[in-house]
Amino acid sequence: MIGVELVKLARRPRSWVSILLLCALPTLVAVFVAVTHLAPPPGQGPALLSAVLSSGALFPAAALAIVLPVFLPVAVAVVAGDSIAGEAGSGTLRYLLARPVGRTRLLVAKLVALVVYTLAAVALVTGTAYLTGIMLFGAQPVAATPSGLTTSNLAAGATTLSGTAMSPTEIALRTLGAVSFIVVSMLGVGAIALFLSTVTDSALGAALGALAALVTSEVLVTLNAASAVDPYLPTRYWLAWIDFFREPIVWRNIERGFAVQGVYVVVFLGAAWAHFATKDITS
Amino acid sequence: MIVTRALTKRYGRLLVVDQVDLDVREGDRYGFLGPNGSGKTTVVRMLLGLVYATSGEITVMGRPVPKRVSEVLPSIGSLVEGPSAYGHLSGRANLALIDAAGKAGSRRTRRRRIGTALERVGLAGVDSRPVKRLGLAAALLRSPRLLILDEPTNGLDPQGIREIRDLLAELNAAGTTVFMSSHQLAEVEQLCTRVGIVDRGRLVKQDDLAAMRAPTGRAIVRTPDPDRAVAVLDGQVDHRDADRLLVADADTAAINARLVAAGVRVSEITAERRSLEDVVLSVTGTGSDHFGGPGPVPRTESRGTS
Numbered sequence: 282m283i284g285v286e287l288v289k290l291a292r293r294p295r296s297w298v299s300i301l302l303l304c305a306l307p308t309l310v311a312v313f314v315a316v317t318h319l320a321p322p323p324g325q326g327p328a329l330l331s332a333v334l335s336s337g338a339l340f341p342a343a344a345l346a347i348v349l350p351v352f353l354p355v356a357v358a359v360v361a362g363d364s365i366a367g368e369a370g371s372g373t374l375r376y377l378l379a380r381p382v383g384r385t386r387l388l389v390a391k392l393v394a395l396v397v398y399t400l401a402a403v404a405l406v407t408g409t410a411y412l413t414g415i416m417l418f419g420a421q422p423v424a425a426t427p428s429g430l431t432t433s434n435l436a437a438g439a440t441t442l443s444g445t446a447m448s449p450t451e452i453a454l455r456t457l458g459a460v461s462f463i464v465v466s467m468l469g470v471g472a473i474a475l476f477l478s479t480v481t482d483s484a485l486g487a488a489l490g491a492l493a494a495l496v497t498s499e500v501l502v503t504l505n506a507a508s509a510v511d512p513y514l515p516t517r518y519w520l521a522w523i524d525f526f527r528e529p530i531v532w533r534n535i536e537r538g539f540a541v542q543g544v545y546v547v548v549f550l551g552a553a554w555a556h557f558a559t560k561d562i563t564s
Numbered sequence: 565m566i567v568t569r570a571l572t573k574r575y576g577r578l579l580v581v582d583q584v585d586l587d588v589r590e591g592d593r594y595g596f597l598g599p600n601g602s603g604k605t606t607v608v609r610m611l612l613g614l615v616y617a618t619s620g621e622i623t624v625m626g627r628p629v630p631k632r633v634s635e636v637l638p639s640i641g642s643l644v645e646g647p648s649a650y651g652h653l654s655g656r657a658n659l660a661l662i663d664a665a666g667k668a669g670s671r672r673t674r675r676r677r678i679g680t681a682l683e684r685v686g687l688a689g690v691d692s693r694p695v696k697r698l699g700l701a702a703a704l705l706r707s708p709r710l711l712i713l714d715e716p717t718n719g720l721d722p723q724g725i726r727e728i729r730d731l732l733a734e735l736n737a738a739g740t741t742v743f744m745s746s747h748q749l750a751e752v753e754q755l756c757t758r759v760g761i762v763d764r765g766r767l768v769k770q771d772d773l774a775a776m777r778a779p780t781g782r783a784i785v786r787t788p789d790p791d792r793a794v795a796v797l798d799g800q801v802d803h804r805d806a807d808r809l810l811v812a813d814a815d816t817a818a819i820n821a822r823l824v825a826a827g828v829r830v831s832e833i834t835a836e837r838r839s840l841e842d843v844v845l846s847v848t849g850t851g852s853d854h855f856g857g858p859g860p861v862p863r864t865e866s867r868g869t870s
Contacts, residue, residue: 282666288664372646376644378612379612380638381638
């Protein structure tokens with residue numbers, strides 16, 4: 282069944298169009314920055330973008346920061362929200378279950394397809410961003426500092442007062458860490474959308490529901506009055522992966538981010554399973 | 565093949581299926597007849613384990629449903645409330661996906677299975693996606709022992725209905741039990757050997773079609789000399805409608821002999837049988853105005869077929 286779901290995912294034009302768009306946005310940003318040499322000053326605009334002008338090797342991380350706030354969660358929520366509700370809406374769910382495909386099996390297969398999609402999206406964004414980065418900005422060595430990345434005062438890989446020069450391998454490793462953190466964060470969104478997908482027969486409703494949860498979370502994160510729930514909000518630690526590019530790596534928020542997303546994934550997947558396994562299929 | 569006991573389904577306070585005791589035997593062509601909204605589809609869904617019963621028991625091929633439904637589903641082909649397909653894929657690709665889902669059937673013979681199924685429903689070599697037949701092809705993929713079909717001919721043209729009827733009769737002759745729901749009397753009357761009539765969630769009658777349509781004990785006589793015939797038959801004529809007489813005597817041969825002996829010409833004489841429509845009307849009472857008789861296909865239940 283997992284194979285069937287992967288085939289469905291791969292043969293669906295939407296999967297590729299959405300990934301293409303995800304890759305296109307950072308490329309567009311990169312072209313603008315490269316042509317004008319006007320990177321946003323540090324602390325403004327998408328994270329890390331300020332440092333990109335000096336080294337293209339940083340662009341994958343910057344690209345992830347560009348797609349993370351909106352584009353990537355939208356894509357993940359659409360795919361996850363479609364998983365069960367889409368089958369219900371098109372009337373194919375009842376035939377799958379009558380094949381028979383066990384309900385738990387179907388849900389697991391949908392989840393695997395979702396993970397594969399998220400991984401593919403993030404990996405392809407990272408990959409294209411690396412290529413664009415190197416092509417447009419070159420691959421000068423980069424230093425990581427406690428406050429983030431810098432290339433100032435860097436002379437051919439020497440250490441600076443505040444930073445250590447990073448080898449390409451190290452950048453790759455840190456990017457890998459960031460990628461896995463982002464994938465897990467996206468799975469948190471995906472789990473919420475998947476749960477809603479078992480509740481409603483409308484794929485759109487499920488996707489929008491998950492996005493509504495994210496928007497709510499984003500609003501509350503910025504609200505001091507909501508500081509009591511702040512550590513438990515799904516988007517609270519979304520940007521913690523930037524800490525992978527500090528020297529030394531600041532693990533505190535990364536760990537918390539993993540933990541929070543883990544709880545969301547477990548709770549909502551559990552709810553999705555409990556609901557789907559006992560539900561009357563009337564679609 | 566299918567036995568239910570006191571099968572009941574409530575949605576909230578709405579009683580959709582009420583104490584239904586189905587009994588479908590092996591080899592039957594069972595027509596599950598009822599107006600739209602009488603709970604047919606809900607029963608079909610419960611038989612397939614899609615909807616869970618509020619109370620009552622279901623046994624399909626000796627296995628309790630939904631507890632062990634996964635053991636019997638591989639030998640069941642089903643069509644529920646219209647077929648459906650993935651819009652962005654071809655008919656063959658759709659069948660391949662459906663075939664690959666679930667356990668039964670090896671990968672190597674898939675192409676052949678799909679070819680056979682398409683051929684059976686008359687779709688071999690057709691590129692467009694006549695969805696109804698595609699759904700039936702999907703139901704036939706595994707050469708099922710039991711077909712559970714919800715309104716299988718809804719939305720087909722007369723030619724298509726005839727082909728499907730022939731196909732079902734052929735499959736049945738080869739040993740497949742057919743359980744089909746329908747709101748069309750004519751369809752059930754032409755195809756089925758056994759009929760269950762459902763009305764507002766209750767199974768109001770279930771019997772062999774032959775038994776339902778057993779002779780009523782009266783004879784229908786057509787004659788060009790109705791006045792003389794009435795005189796000869798002397799008080800046995802229940803009803804007269806121009807040249808058509810309804811005689812309260814089952815022995816058509818004896819009636820014929822009496823009339824001919826008296827010199828009355830007889831153009832037709834036959835035992836009266838109840839039509840399925842009569843049976844349905846007698847058991848469903850006044851609420852049966854949805855039953856259209858053998859008229860044109862009502863379009864109301866065709867959602868999901870496009």
